[in-house]
Amino acid sequence: MNVIVFASRKGGSGKSTLAAHLAALVHKSTKPCLMIDADPQGSLTLWHKLRGTNEPPIKSAINSVSGIVAAAKRDGIEWVFIDTPPNTSAVVEDAIKNATMVIIPARPGVFDVNAVQDTIQTCRALRKPYAVVINGAPARRDDAESPIVTIAREALAKFRAPVWGGQITNRADLLMALAQGEGAREYSAEGRAAAEISKLWAAIERSVKAIRGSSSASGAMHKQAA
Numbered sequence: 001m002n003v004i005v006f007a008s009r010k011g012g013s014g015k016s017t018l019a020a021h022l023a024a025l026v027h028k029s030t031k032p033c034l035m036i037d038a039d040p041q042g043s044l045t046l047w048h049k050l051r052g053t054n055e056p057p058i059k060s061a062i063n064s065v066s067g068i069v070a071a072a073k074r075d076g077i078e079w080v081f082i083d084t085p086p087n088t089s090a091v092v093e094d095a096i097k098n099a100t101m102v103i104i105p106a107r108p109g110v111f112d113v114n115a116v117q118d119t120i121q122t123c124r125a126l127r128k129p130y131a132v133v134i135n136g137a138p139a140r141r142d143d144a145e146s147p148i149v150t151i152a153r154e155a156l157a158k159f160r161a162p163v164w165g166g167q168i169t170n171r172a173d174l175l176m177a178l179a180q181g182e183g184a185r186e187y188s189a190e191g192r193a194a195a196e197i198s199k200l201w202a203a204i205e206r207s208v209k210a211i212r213g214s215s216s217a218s219g220a221m222h223k224q225a226a
């Protein structure tokens with residue numbers, strides 16, 4: 001079983017959005033997922049209510065996720081997605097302790113990029129693999145990324161933070177899908193939002209395989225926290 005934790009103390013960076021879209025993409029009866037909403041704001045829980053199918057199932061966590069994660073393993077769950085609140089509270093630390101890999105979403109602004117450092121520190125202290133994912137970025141034009149994104153990448157490089165080479169663009173489809181309790185592909189299978197979410201998932205899977213030692217780390221986006 002693999003546990004993907006979405007963490008960043010910056011509010012609105014995209015933790016709940018990425019958790020919902022990825023869980024909707026990955027969950028199948030052959031690949032059972034569990035979502036854990038460890039944020040009292042309950043964004044993921046709201047999306048799940050709008051979805052109305054109980055697939056993938058969701059559990060709420062208040063102070064700790066460890067018991068839920070242990071039960072999920074016994075139940076044969078393959079992927080656990082944990083959404084966390086925008087702070088550095090005990091439940092965030094507990095989620096990161098349980099992580100196979102931590103995804104740190106960051107919008108490409110100076111305040112946003114700066115705010116990832118706390119979460120990176122926690123991942124390093126707990127020796128957990130992590131990667132920053134640039135979210136809410138301006139669309140690429142003529143196949144070139146926005147200067148804002150390039151500047152964000154340069155700033156992140158100074159923290160020696162591993163950053164996914166792709167981006168999740170600011171797209172109305174991602175919002176519209178959430179409002180209907182859907183993932184990007186369910187909302188618009190051929191859409192650009194769905195293509196980006198699928199690309200991000202492929203990168204996460206590659207990293208997890210490398211973390212598990214079943215493939216080489218070349219092409220993996222994460223950094224094994226040292």
Ligand SMILES: Nc1ncnc2c1ncn2[C@@H]1O[C@H](COP(=O)(O)OP(=O)(O)OP(=O)(O)O)[C@@H](O)[C@H]1O
Pocket residue numbers: 010011012013014015016017018039041043084085086135136137168169170171172174175178
């Ligand atoms: N790539 C995107 N395109 C369009 N809207 C987005 C994108 N990412 C996030 N949003 C929207 O921005 C808002 C904040 O995102 P989200 O709630 O996922 O952030 P969060 O990190 O979970 O916030 P919090 O820290 O408050 O839990 C939401 O309304 C969300 O739907």
Ligand SMILES: [Mg+2]
Pocket residue numbers: 015016017039041043083084
């Ligand atoms: Mg959230």
